[in-house]
Amino acid sequence: MYAIRVRLGAHALVAGRGRVENGGMMNDAQDRFEMELLEAALEQARKSLSEGGIPIGSAIGSLEHGIIAVGHNEREQSGDTTAHAETVCMRHAGRRRDWHTLTLASTLSPCIMCSGTAILHKVPRVVIGENRTFMGAEDLMKEHGVSLRVVDDPRCVALMEEFIAARPELWDEDIGVVSE
Numbered sequence: 001m002y003a004i005r006v007r008l009g010a011h012a013l014v015a016g017r018g019r020v021e022n023g024g025m026m027n028d029a030q031d032r033f034e035m036e037l038l039e040a041a042l043e044q045a046r047k048s049l050s051e052g053g054i055p056i057g058s059a060i061g062s063l064e065h066g067i068i069a070v071g072h073n074e075r076e077q078s079g080d081t082t083a084h085a086e087t088v089c090m091r092h093a094g095r096r097r098d099w100h101t102l103t104l105a106s107t108l109s110p111c112i113m114c115s116g117t118a119i120l121h122k123v124p125r126v127v128i129g130e131n132r133t134f135m136g137a138e139d140l141m142k143e144h145g146v147s148l149r150v151v152d153d154p155r156c157v158a159l160m161e162e163f164i165a166a167r168p169e170l171w172d173e174d175i176g177v178v179s180e
């Protein structure tokens with residue numbers, strides 16, 4: 001756990017709104033909550049994989065209210081091309097007026113559609129498991145004042161690397177890569 005924390009510190013991007021910052025240091029309770037959110041997202045990603053789906057998971061919540069909703073990519077399971085993890089997770093969170101107080105976690109860097117959903121509802125903080133296998137619309141989120149934290153969790157990287165190697169055509173379809 002110690003080693004992971006050191007890496008988190010090195011990779012934490014503290015930008016945009018200062019809600020979770022505490023004199024330049026990340027608040028410990030928020031830090032732990034964000035890791036809890038990411039664990040829930042990872043559990044969702046594994047669940048999707050076990051169902052024959054794309055292994056991307058998401059969770060949303062706040063330190064005050066805990067985990068409010070989780071979700072995973074359901075495109076393979078449901079046939080809905082927009083059923084990405086983050087979007088499904090926010091759908092599960094229902095209609096709300098407190099989006100601006102929530103933290104969204106995803107095992108993978110959110111694509112432009114999911115980033116757009118988070119931006120639209122003014123979610124201020126997004127925790128990203130990894131962005132090595134896919135770089136989403138992080139610049140767009142930052143432009144809109146979203147504070148990002150890239151954890152670079154090796155478990156999230158391995159999950160995607162294995163999936164992309166095994167099912168490249170499913171992955172290309174998910175991220176809108178046009179096949180020849």
Ligand SMILES: [Zn+2]
Binds near residue numbers: 085086111112113115
């Ligand atoms: Zn997406």
